[in-house]
Amino acid sequence: MAFLFSFPQAGESLALRTVAIIGRPNVGKSTLFNRIIGERRSVVHETAGVTRDRIAETTDWAGHPFQLLDTGGIIPFGETTGDFDAAVTEIARNSIEEADVVLFMVDTKVGPMAWDESIARDLRKTGKPVVLTANKVEKDADRATLSEFYSLGLGEPHGISALHGYGIGDLLDEVVKGFPAQEIEQPCDCKVAILGRPNVGKSSLLNILVGRQEALVSEVPGTTRDSVHTDLKWHGKTIRLIDTAGLKRKSRVKEAVAIFSNMRTLRALEQCDVAVLMVDASAGTVSQDAKIAGLIHDAGKGVIVCFNKWDLVGKETNTHLKQWEDFCHEVPMLTYAPWFTMSAETKQRTGRIMELVWEVHEARRKRVTTSTLNDFLEGAIHYQQPRSHGGGLGKIYYATQAETAPPSIVLSVNEPRFFAREYLRYLNNQLRKEYGFTGTRIFVKLKKH
Incomplete structure (x- = not known):
């Protein structure tokens, strides 16, 4: 089953809910993170504790954008199995405090463990919405162990396979069901x-x-x-x-x-x-x-x-x-x-x-008209023409400002690879000298005519 995820485009509100994936080491947190965002961003390895830092991405489900946090494994009881265990656990606990919803992952292959029970006790104290996520449900025998996780006191366990995509849609429906249909942000200048x-x-x-x-x-x-x-x-x-x-x-x-x-x-x-x-x-x-x-x-x-x-x-x-x-x-x-x-x-x-x-x-937000921009470009090229580069001599036909905030100038050229970076820097400097664009980066892009 395939799931489609989209990302907020420029100009959309970034007032997002935050969802944190937490659990003890090696229960599949990074695999679930990668499954949801649709790309292999987190390192996935059979060795426990590979995810050292917290990774965040913005994603969307059923019209609900949210920020998804992947964390390293929580190690209760102060036990240490690596040099960075204390730091990784601290980061994961901070993620819980920051989250609006917590995805607490457990492993159906081994059933509830003492570390799971310790983490569950801490989660119950926070009063946060927790979605109990039972990973590695790949066989009928795995589904049979789901009932064991009711002992954690966090409600119904949602069986999934992060590796194969089983149950992900139902899981995300549960995550976003309490989200508002649309974030409304007061306008500002x-x-x-x-x-x-x-x-x-x-x-x-x-x-x-x-x-x-x-x-x-x-x-x-x-x-x-x-x-x-x-x-x-x-x-x-x-x-x-x-x-x-x-x-x-x-x-x-x-x-x-x-x-x-x-x-x-x-x-x-x-x-x-x-x-x-x-x-x-x-x-x-x-x-x-x-x-x-x-x-x-x-x-x-x-x-x-x-x-x-x-x-x-x-x-x-x-x-x-x-x-x-x-x-x-x-x-x-x-x-x-x-x-x-x-x-x-x-x-x-x-x-x-x-x-x-x-x-x-x-x-x-400044916009330069196409006619004014091309008058400027004619003078800039006359003062300093492109030199041979990349196997040919670049030629600029016309320019237009495609976007503002930040300003983006698109040059229609015969072949983009014929233009050296130094020449584009020259044009960028001339644009700033002519039009100001105080305190903002100017993007100069090449488009083959």
Whole structure:
């Protein structure tokens, strides 16, 4: 039996329910994850504990989009069979807290085990909706063992075979039956995510932006209980601030903190129009800043770079320019971003943020008419023509802007492979010089005529 799954397209609401697949090691969690999302994303192996980190994908069933989490195996009683068992278990338990629905997987081949019973006790305490998923039902004898799992106190066990696809449709019907038919999200003019590594001042900046606004509209609950989106009015516009302040509580395991911080960053990045990347100016740009910057660039989001804690930096002539030069050296993909120095502690220059956010938001939505674009292109080609590359000489017939937010320029050419990356970079730079596109990546794509 084949099952079709679709993914939300650009512009669709990303207010999603979260479904976590949990269980002890080697019960088939990753196999089920791959079966549902329709691709081999999680590593599947007979060796227990192969899935170290949590993996998340957005999928859909019967018109209900949701985020599906795959986790490593939970090891109760504090027992350890590998170096990372404590971290993996902590991540899985955090996934339970974050989930709206928990898929608790057990193995019909072996029946209920002590570890299953321990996990079941913890799940009952959470009060979360739990769908008991009995995997590896491949023979009549396996179906006969289903009744044994009623002893876990989690209701009816749903027999499936993640490997062969048996029972998956009925299982997903059970998962989504309590979901609303359609997620309704209040409209806003711009969504802003404040991103950055831990302790760079994200919470402080968020509090400043909210606290200085007299027209606070509402607190909009996010899709998880540890995320709150704040709507505020700015010059008649509704700006939605996506809270990525970090974990609400301390984790016992540093690896779990790092992984969950990254997941929250990714979720906020998916939802936002403009990202405010905060960098600790007193510490300088580090590799984690570069990783977050790369995610912003790859996603094509608008971006502003804020060097916070400027009050802690020793000042000399052009210190601010040196800060930006060092950033560009470490993060060359974001040289198009507007930037400034600030101090959340003293509130120095924090008033500039909303103005820059709106400037970048407007730039992302800018559309250049085809006639204007081709007049520009004629001049750019006249100034610097394509050179022979890939076995031929490239020729551009015309250009059009196919999309906005982010801007995407499509060039109709004789042969895409005749164009060197350096020439496309030249055209990209000329487009930015001519039309601005402040703080947003410009995608230049080639289409064979």
